[in-house]
Amino acid sequence: MVRPLRAALRIHTWGGFALALLLGASYAALPLFALLPHLWGFIAASAVSYVTDAWLHRVEPAFIRRLAGFRLDRIMRFLVRDALLLVLAVRMDAPEPVLVAGLLVLGGQFGILVLYTALHRVIHRKRRLPVAVRNMDMSDAGIPKAPPSLLVRRYLRRLLHLDLPMHAGLLVGLATSGWFFTKAGYAVSLVLPALLLLALAAQVRTARRMPEREEIIAALNRQLADYRPEVALYFSFAAVSRNFMYQVNMWIETLENLDRRPLIILRERASFSYLSRTRLPVVCVPRADDLAQLDLPELKVVLYPGNAGKNVHMLRVAEAKHVFIGHGDSDKLASSNRVSKVYDEIWVAGRAGRDRYQRIRHAIDDAAIVEVGRPQLAPIRPHAEHIPGPLPVVLYAPTWEGWSDDDCHTSLIPMGTDLVGALLDEGVRVLYKPHPLTGKRSAEAAAADRAIREMLDADNRRRQSVGTLPDLAAGPEQRMREINERLNELAGRNRTGDDAQQTRDARIPDHTGSDEWHALEAEWHHLFWSRTGPLRHQVITGQLPTLYECFNQADILISDVSSVVADFVASLKPYVLTNAHDLPDEEFRAAYTTAGGAYLLDRACTRLPEILRSVREPRHDPMALDRHTLKEYVLGPDRPTSMERFNTAVNTLADTALLHQQEQEQEQEQEQAPSGTLLIPALDANRADLS
Structure with a gap:
């Protein structure tokens, strides 16, 4: 009964449930x-309500919502x-002037709150x-400075808590029958909000100096x-979760290593809170009308890591070539969607991606599919370099x-x-x-996720109690927090002020941040794994440690x-695919390409001991050869590197876009030229330049 109640109230922890009670x-x-x-009972209940309310805002914000x-x-x-x-x-027979004044103060407070909110x-x-x-100099836009954070950040909480002087003063008066502190509390609770209101009113004049759209x-x-951007990464996250920004972050380093000048275009303001560090210019344009006003004459290639409805706002740019790059190669239906037909090209990692699209008959032209590898996989260490613990x-x-249930593979x-x-x-x-979205749609998945976390935590505590698991090392915590703060600073997540202030403060960055970012990430990972030790179970949900570091x-x-x-598969280590519906092995492997090098685990997990032999006895690894074969099929060859192939694909498509643009211009000139004028030689010359 308690668990459904917690779920209905959106309380995630037992401590939060106790506070809610x-x-x-x-x-x-x-x-x-x-x-x-009963004065003292009221004082105690009031104090508990204040403290629990404030604490629940910190630990259970979903419950407060x-x-x-x-x-x-x-x-x-x-x-x-x-x-x-x-x-x-009233019940304690306080003097009528005290009651009337208290009522006036209370009304005044909430009147000020209404005006302040307006x-x-x-x-x-x-x-x-x-x-x-981000990473563009907008200092000439004339954006005035943001109001002090004291006036605008969490103002509702601040104004409401200014009832404390009135509250405390009246309680003291009721306890002592002396009303000096009551009057003082009334004055403070009314004057301070009024002063804040006047200060905010002065900021309205500054806000009126904001430049027009x-x-x-x-x-x-x-x-x-x-x-003069030539390549754009365009992204809009689904309304279900901002965690989709990982689909952008995984491509940032690849974009930074291109020959062409890249730009990142986002559509939701909240994206900046989840954007990783980058030196590339980033533009967030929420409205389609404003996006249409961007001047991008040299833009030749637009890359799309996700399929979203707002993609159509960018697909209208006829001068550019539009490419679906996705955010990973998988055997899910979403990785071979018919919607991809709207793009000029579809870039996949290897031959497996091409074959996956070819299974959608009469939908995707084979010439539109380009194999570019997976440049992001460079940090994954190969099996031969792995040292077992x-x-x-x-x-x-x-x-x-x-x-939906039709797309449920969990x-x-x-x-x-x-x-x-x-x-x-x-x-x-x-x-x-x-997965970052686990439990967003299914209560069953959320319940299973909680149960697994509790099982791992319980086993850690059990082993600690019998002395087979050492306690967590406390030393690195402070340094890890410092690194996190610096990483957030490099990524721009610690910036204060509203979007206008952050845009006002935006500047073109230097190129030194990348080296520092990678050095700090490496140090954080070293501290994390040394702190947890080689025996402790871990639940990993944050941005750090990264997925690829977990692979390693x-x-x-x-x-x-x-x-x-x-x-x-890039690591060539053994891996297991869950066969939750107990399909015959041949049928499962035929349905899913990546099953070609996998051990298959039945729903009852009866095969698990035999599968783990591939780790405990490395010579007993019958799928090793299949993994080597599958790696090239899924991810492409090792040479040229994925980064080189991806860069070549961008350059080739950009040249093609330029050629098509010049052909269109030639056709327009021919239509407008007097009869008898030939423009074909100029077109041939352009083609020669591109070749």
């Missing part, structure tokens, strides 16, 4: 103590508590730019004219539940907990890395049909 109990007690009346959905938002909770305080004062929205609307940028677009176009390390990385629901239980029985070390730590991967498996 305390919050509910305190609010249930407030009217009781106000009517009795859920309360707002029940019409129990923060304003309502504060209003109820303050109103019950006045009821207590002014805040005026300023926010005035400062909302049509675009936001056309001026901002013109300033951005001046920057684009100086930079004292325990076999199993990376369990299930995929998510998909958009093993979490049918066999996840049984699989982890079997791994624990085998005495191996488990690294559990669920693992002896074997267990996963579902997903691009994770295709990437792991």
Whole structure:
């Protein structure tokens, strides 16, 4: 009964559930103590309500949002508590002037709150730019400085908590029958919000100096004219989750190594919070009308890592060639979608990707498919360089539940907990890395994810209690936090102010950040793995450690049909595909390309002990040869490198786009030229230049 209640209230931890119960109990007690009346009981309940409310905002923000959905938002909770305080004062026969003044202060506070909110929205609307940028110099756009964060950041929480002086003063007065502190509390609770309101009103005048939409677009176009981008990575994340930004981050380093000048175009303002470090210019343009105003005359190639409805806003650019690059090669239907036909070309890692699209008959022209490898896989260390630890390390990385049951490949629901239980029985070390979207659609997947985390935590505690697992090393924590802070700073995630302020402060970066970024990431990973040790199970959910670093730590991967498996093939280590529906091996391998080099695990996990022999006894690895064959089929040859092939594909397509553009210009000139004028030799000369 408790688990469904926690799920309904969106409470993720037992500590948060206890706090929620305390919050509910305190609010249930407030009217009781106000009517009795019982001063000290009211003081205790009021204090508990304040503390639990503030703490729940930190540890269970989803629960706080859920309360707002029940019409129990923060304003309502504060209003109820303050109103019950006045009821207590009436019941304790407080003087009428004290009661009237208290009512006036309470009304004044909430009146100021309404006016403050209105002014805040005026300023926010005035400062909302049509675009936001990174790594471009917008200093000439004339954007005024943002209001002080004291006035605009979490202003509602700040204003509501200014009822504390009134609250405390009246309670002191009721306890002592002396009203000096009551009057002082009333004055503070009314004057301070009024002063903040006046300060914010002064900022409205500054906000009115914001440049118009056309001026901002013109300033951005001046920057684009100086930079002259030739390649754009275009991305819009799905509304279900901002975690889709990993689809952009995985391509950043590849873009930075291109011969052509790249630009990143995003469509959601929240994207910047999830964008990794880059020295490339980044433009966020939420509205399609504003996107159409960008001046990109030299843009030749547009790359799309995901299929999203907003892609059509960029596909209208006829002068450029449009390429679907995806965010990984997998055997899922999404990796060979008929929608891909709208692009000029589809770039896949290897022959397997080409064959996957060819199975969609009469949909994708084979000439439109280009094999470019996977440049991102360079950090993955090969099997020959791997040094095993004292325990076999199993990376369990299930995929998510998909958009629908038809696209659900996750093993979490049918066999996840049984699989982890079997791994624990085998005495191996488990690294559990669920997909970032796990549990977003399916409550069953979310429940299985929680159960697995609890199982791994319980096994760690059990082994610690018997002395077979050392405690976590505490020394590196401070340094890891410092590294995280610096990484966030390099990525621009620590920037203060609104989008307008960040765009105002944006500048063209130097090229030294990349080396520092990689050095800090390497140091963080070293500290993380040395701190956890070679025996402890780990649940890995953040951006660090990276997926590929987990590959390097693992002896074997267990996963579902997903691009994770295709990437792991680059290591040539043993890997396992879950066969949750117990299909015959031949049928499963025929359906999924990456199964060609995989061990197949049945739903009951009866094959697990035999599969783990490939790690415990490396000579007993019958799928090793198949993995070598599969690697080239899925990811392409090792030479030329993936980066070289990808760069060549970009250059070739850019030249093709330029040629087609010149041909169109020649045709237009022919249509406009007087009869008898020949322009064909000029066209031939252009072709000769490109060759």
